[in-house]
Amino acid sequence: MREVRFTPDQAALDRFGASTRNSHRIHYEADFAREQGLDGTVVMAQLHGCLLFRAAARWAGDPVRVVSLGWHNRAPSGPGAELTVTVSVSEAGAVSEAGAPAGDGLVRLELTETGPDGAVCCLGYAVVRSGR
């Protein structure tokens, strides 16, 4: 099992938002985010996705080996909170791109992203081409 850890601060959210042209105010304005029922500004879903992707790519050894990636957002996280992604090989093990067992070198990984209190922020999976 390998972990990916990242603690985005508000500057990181600003940079990430600028690079993706994302202007949704819940990522930048704490007062506005609180008006929306959040505790403050929140990490972008795509940034969570990047951490899940990174975990899968590291497991596979190369970013190009990541064939597919999926996740559900479970709970928001804010700037300053350390995010940790853990990886495990699913019991299904090798899968075809359609999800059926196959001996074509594809492996399904289960991905869990948690915040500093252990709460699950995202649950996901990746299918990677195994270089192992």
Next chain:
Amino acid sequence: MRPALREAEARALASLGHTGRRSLGRVRAVDAAAFAEAAGESDPRLTDPAHPGFLLHPMYLVSLLRGPGPAGQEELRPDGMYRDEVPGTDGLDVLLMAGGQRLTWHAPLLPEQELERTHRLDSVHRKGRRPAEFLVLVVHKTWSTPRQGLVVEADETFLVR
């Protein structure tokens, strides 16, 4: 169900299956590298365009909401989201949240190509119980270039409250 949510549902149902297109412009290696840096990436294959194994970060194109150039104020909702990002919600007093994504890559995107995104609303479902009902919308998206064809596709889920 609140009137605004009911209206969003009616609009969404009316737009089921319609495909929209948007140019995201020419994708530059330096922009993808800046994206990777902003995401905290340390792999030089994703952060250093001069690296012999440099690759446009696969998450970059699926995270990119617009092409180059400034967005006009008329393109934005009061909350800063693009008015056309979640089908059927333009101008309505509803809260929007990202629910999740399923992405499949077909080929690594090569730099300096014109990227086009399509989006099509595939499903609309009610969830929850009164008075906390909400809508779950699933939008199918594709990203392609004239030279490479389809490079990635996604099913993106939005929650509308």
